[in-house]
Amino acid sequence: MTVLIPHSLNEAVQMLAETSDAHLLTGGTDMMVEVNFNHRRPSNVISLGRVPELSRWSVDTSTQTVFIGASVPYADMEHGELAVALPALAAAARTVGSPQIRAAGSLGGNLGTCSPAGDSLPVLAAMNAAIHLHSVEGERIVPFSDFMTGPKKNSCGSHEIITGVTLPISNGWQGYSKVGVRNAMVISVASCCLAWQDNMVLVALGSVGPIIIRCYDTEQWLNAQKLSSQTSITTELAQEFGRRAAIEARPIDDHRSTAEYRKHAISVLAKRLLQRGTQQ
Numbered sequence: 001m002t003v004l005i006p007h008s009l010n011e012a013v014q015m016l017a018e019t020s021d022a023h024l025l026t027g028g029t030d031m032m033v034e035v036n037f038n039h040r041r042p043s044n045v046i047s048l049g050r051v052p053e054l055s056r057w058s059v060d061t062s063t064q065t066v067f068i069g070a071s072v073p074y075a076d077m078e079h080g081e082l083a084v085a086l087p088a089l090a091a092a093a094r095t096v097g098s099p100q101i102r103a104a105g106s107l108g109g110n111l112g113t114c115s116p117a118g119d120s121l122p123v124l125a126a127m128n129a130a131i132h133l134h135s136v137e138g139e140r141i142v143p144f145s146d147f148m149t150g151p152k153k154n155s156c157g158s159h160e161i162i163t164g165v166t167l168p169i170s171n172g173w174q175g176y177s178k179v180g181v182r183n184a185m186v187i188s189v190a191s192c193c194l195a196w197q198d199n200m201v202l203v204a205l206g207s208v209g210p211i212i213i214r215c216y217d218t219e220q221w222l223n224a225q226k227l228s229s230q231t232s233i234t235t236e237l238a239q240e241f242g243r244r245a246a247i248e249a250r251p252i253d254d255h256r257s258t259a260e261y262r263k264h265a266i267s268v269l270a271k272r273l274l275q276r277g278t279q280q
Contacts, residue, residue: 001042001043001044001045002043002044002045003045003046003047004019004022004044004045004046004047005046005047005049005050006046006048006050006051007050007051007052008051008052008053009051009053009054009134009161009163011051012046012048012051012161013134013135013136013159013161014136015046016046016135016159016160016161017135017136017159019044019046020158020159021042021043021044022042022044022045022046023040023042023044023045023046024045024046024048024112024161025045025046025047025048025049026048026049026054026070026071026106026108026109026112027049027071027073027101027104027105027106027109028104028109029097029101029104029105029109030109030112030113030115031109031113048070048071048108048161049071051071053069053163054069054070054071054072054108054163054164055069055071055072056069056072057069057072057076057082057164059081059082059085059169061169064168064169064171065166065167065168065169066082066085066086066166066167066168066169067164067165067166068082068107068164068165068167069108069163069164070106070107070108070109070111070161070162070163070164070165071106071108072106072107072164073102073103073104073105073106074093074096074101074102074103074105074106074120075093075099075102075103077089077090077093078090078093078094078102085169085170086123086127086167086169086170086174087170087173087174087175088123088126088127088170088174088175088176088193088194088195089120089123089127089167089176091174091175091176091177092119092120092122092123092176092191092193093119093120095119095176095178095188096119096120097185098185101185107120107124107164107165108162108163108164111124111131111147111154111156111162111165112154112156112162113152114147114148114150114151114152114153114154115151115152116151116206116207116208116209116210116211116212117187117188117189117191117206117207118206118212119176119178119188119191119206121144121148121204121206121212122176122191122192122193122204122205122206122212123176123193123195123204124144124165124167124212125144125145125148125193125204125212125213125214126193126194126195126202126203126204126214127167127168127193127195127197127202128143128144128145128167128168128202129143129144129165129166129167130142130143130144130165130166130167131143131144131147131156131162131165132162132163132164132165132166133156133157133160133161133162133163134160134161134163135157135159135160135161136159137159139163140160141166142155144165144212145214148211148212149211150210150211151210151211168197170195170197171197171198172195172196172197172198172199172277173195173196173276173277173278174193174194174195174196174277175193175194175195175273175276175277176191176192176193176194176273177191177192177269177272177273178190178191178192178206178207178269179191179265179269181256181257187207187256188206188207189207189256189257189261189262189265190205190206190207190208190249190251190257190261190262190265190266190269191205191206191207191269192204192205192206192245192266192269192270192273193206193273194270194273194274194277196228196277199228200219200223201219201222201223201227201274201277202214202219203215203218203219203245203270205245205248205249205266207251207262208249208250208251208262208263208266209249209250209251210250213248213249213250215244215245215248215270216248217244217247217248218241218244218245218247218248218270221241221244222241222274225237227278230278231278232278233274233275233278238271238274238275239267239271241270241271241274242266242267242268242269242270242271242274243267245266245267245270246263246264246266246267246270249262249263249266251263
């Protein structure tokens, strides 16, 4: 295995253009598992850990947006200014693996792998994140709704590097919850992100379909009720909200869980997140 180590974004995209079969490596928390189990045998790897542009983040109050570089570790999102700007992302980051994994894993890795169980992806979907891609030809920005095309598939070209994401600063309550086979260090069997943004509710689901599912029908139904995050809602309305979110899920039976349980879990997670968000 040949490991190439660029020290700038320009150098990285040039290396990728010249090495078409190269695998990109950030924290390695997904790829190295596959390498260790002989599921993947890359002949060339481009390690992005020393590309400074990918490790930067910024909060822009003038545009009310946050930019997070592809190599910024989850540990940096758990607390501080990023957690204040994006509470749901902070909540999702805190559920990722162990402290060691959170010190290495990043949004770039989650987006590159594009597993429906990726913890950060429901947040990116709910918040209408914009994905930044770079190549020798320049930058391309893709909305998350167009980025994930299938399980472990995305619209990133073979010559492109994921450099970061842009999200709106939170102006309402946000939350993220997931269910797994144990309480910590677990791959989710169902996950849900709910965010109030501009007095509208946004909902996205993970691990219950081939891609991250945005619950547009459920959002439309709830937003038609003319509620806000300060509204006191009834138990019946919260239960109906959860039921509708579960209907939009498209889970399967696999070695982690059953489709029936996943639908039930989504109904409970969505209901609880709505109740929490309207009790603040």
